[in-house]
Amino acid sequence: MEQSGKDKRIGVFVCHCGLNVAQSVDVEKVVQEISSYPGVVHAEHYQYMCSEPGQELIRKAIKDHNLNAVINANCSPSLHEKTFRGLVQAEGLNPYHQEVANIREHCSWPHANDRQTATRKAIAIIKATIDRLKLNMALTPAVINLNKKVLVIGGGVAGMQAALRIANGGYEVVLVESSPSIGGHAAQLSGTFPTLDRPACLVAPMMAEVAAHPRIRLYAYADIEEVSGYVGNFAVKIRAKATCVDETKCTNCGRCFEVCPVAVPSEFDRGLSDRKAIYRPFAQAVPFRPVIDVLSCAHFSDDGCSACEQVCSENAISYDQKDTVIEEELGAIVVATGYDLITRGIAPEYSDDPDIIDGMQLERLLSPTGPTGGVVKRPSDGKVPKEVVFIQCVGSRDQEHGKSYCSRVCCLYVAKQSLLYKRSIPEGQAYVFYMDIRSDVKGTEEFVQNVVEKGRTMYLRGRVSKVFRDGDKLKVWGVDTLTGKSIEIAADMVVLATAMVPRTDAKDLARVLNIIADQNGFFTEAHLKLRPVDTLTSGIYLAGTAQWPKDIPDTIASASGAASRILSLFSREELLHDPAIAYVDEELCVGCGQCVSICAYKAITLDEKQKLASVNEAICEGCGACAATCPSKAMKHKNWTPKQFFNIVDVFTKEYE
């Protein structure tokens, strides 16, 4: 496969770039010297090679001199490599028989005051590029099949938004949600800042649209078990957990909930109410169906209860239902698995008291569909709390006990909650301990100001040192750092705005998908600024808070971004993959496997029997790490081979002899 270099008829085209090159590089001299360089059959210079007359000159030279390889000595390859490769291809040459010698950014510009030296350096750069090009192989991009179906993992606002955008774009979507219903955290909220829309107006319509969409296939109460393949060609195994209820028979009458003797804390109400072992997580759940939680169901423990089976007139209960594993093949994946809240254990200063709750619990207490019907009552005794203390940044911006980052939504939801609390309990008083107020989302600065000024919520800048029970009250000790005074509040209830954190199983999912989770466990984007919804694994995209704390507007924006990335991916019929990738010289490979472990993309597999490595062309990104590692030099990086590097190095070091 390696080239001898003897077959190349090289033409070299030196560009003046107006005066940008020609002022400090003597292009005349360059052409003179290059003309006689081995392998070069033609060399010339021109004012603007990238202009139409410049390109025409190259076309003509290719024909007149029967060139089969071209060097363009001009600006950086990042600017015109594409242009010139397209040009030579149109003339019937292989595009990989063209290389750019960067004599502008890397030579004429930084050495503008020394014409002699700059000229010599330009000549060296061109000669080195020629000697590299001599060994270039002709390459053709690999054509990869593109299966235009999408897997969305997670059915919160992010996953629903991505699924709907892609399905409305005309493609099939498989949506996998691990809990019994889609909706995610947003479905639990009481209202949303700054407009105070209820989830019933925001989230419920999305859930209904997902359920009814002809191109979305929803697997709720299901987990991703295995993912293999690569962009355009993923294969996934989905484990649909047994619900122990035959959906085709169940009429959702709800009698089973009444008779079930087992009560466990409701996840949806965040432990503020109980649900049964057979349950629907909430009234608007999608899919609208009961599931049996086999871990708490008494049928599966010693006493072999069958209360629901007995009461079900439709014979829908089926305790021996098994998990089913579904296999799907698809071309792209959206990861929208959302967030969790940090456990309260991180902050030793807050005791474990039922009246110290977190922000999401207060959302449930404020919600008209919550356990208290929207009238805030404290968990310990159901008393209406008259004094409520909010503490912000619990576990956020706290390197010592929690996370160093800011969770971005707490300042805003605390303002919202204190406002809704005052609406629920007009005679109540809310206090907020804060570090500073971050309200950079559209419309929220005005919103927070309004709460501070008109809402009569007392904002105290400072930290709380201790919260402890004192009879009927919770004593809150803190310092107002603006006045320097210590503060003591006898509160009925304390609300902790705890940090948003990745789900504990995010790291496992990262492993299954071969994407990266950062030190916190949030999934990492390919580039923070330029590719914010891509991952480094092509074909896998991020949406919502699985990537980083976000509010709903940002979550929707990132999910729409992920959907648009996929729609543009799917606008092609097939995928072309850069062919300058790794390959194995089977004569030399001893099957040591070092390349397998060094490849960040898992592109290499080892045949243990044959003791041979092989590269998956569709996955290899062409970084060259394996080739640099291979002890027997069997792994090679196409057009970046050791011989080519030696050629370059030799030109550069012998130039002074």
Added chain:
Amino acid sequence: MADDNKDFEPILVGFFCNWCTSTAADLAGTTRLQYPPNIRPIRTMCSGSVDPIYILRALLSGADGIIIGGCNPGDCHYVSGNYKARRRIAGLKTILDTLGLENDRVWLKWISAAEGQKFAVTMRDFTEKIKELGPSPFRKNWSV
């Protein structure tokens, strides 16, 4: 030694990754920053694709200094190539040590695509340093 080196123009070879340091060099050029012309730049896809044998080849053929430039830790376009480079260069340096070559002749620097200024300054510092060290001992003893 310093006096002997006054007119000494070192041969310097740079391996710069496509995504960061080569782009930083582009930026240095675009903003017309000036630096000594000794450096001969080689674009590589990633700092992690620089095989130590390229560096050895350059040193044995008479280069006085080698610099490898890659993306900042955590920013490698290929996830972790720069960490691989760091490991390899550290290994190579111990070998060079035993061969009696000054450690400082091989530099590994992280220069991001946005750091044109840092690129120019680094090239200046590197050239200075190698001038100070004088011609590579390999140049005399081993030249091939």
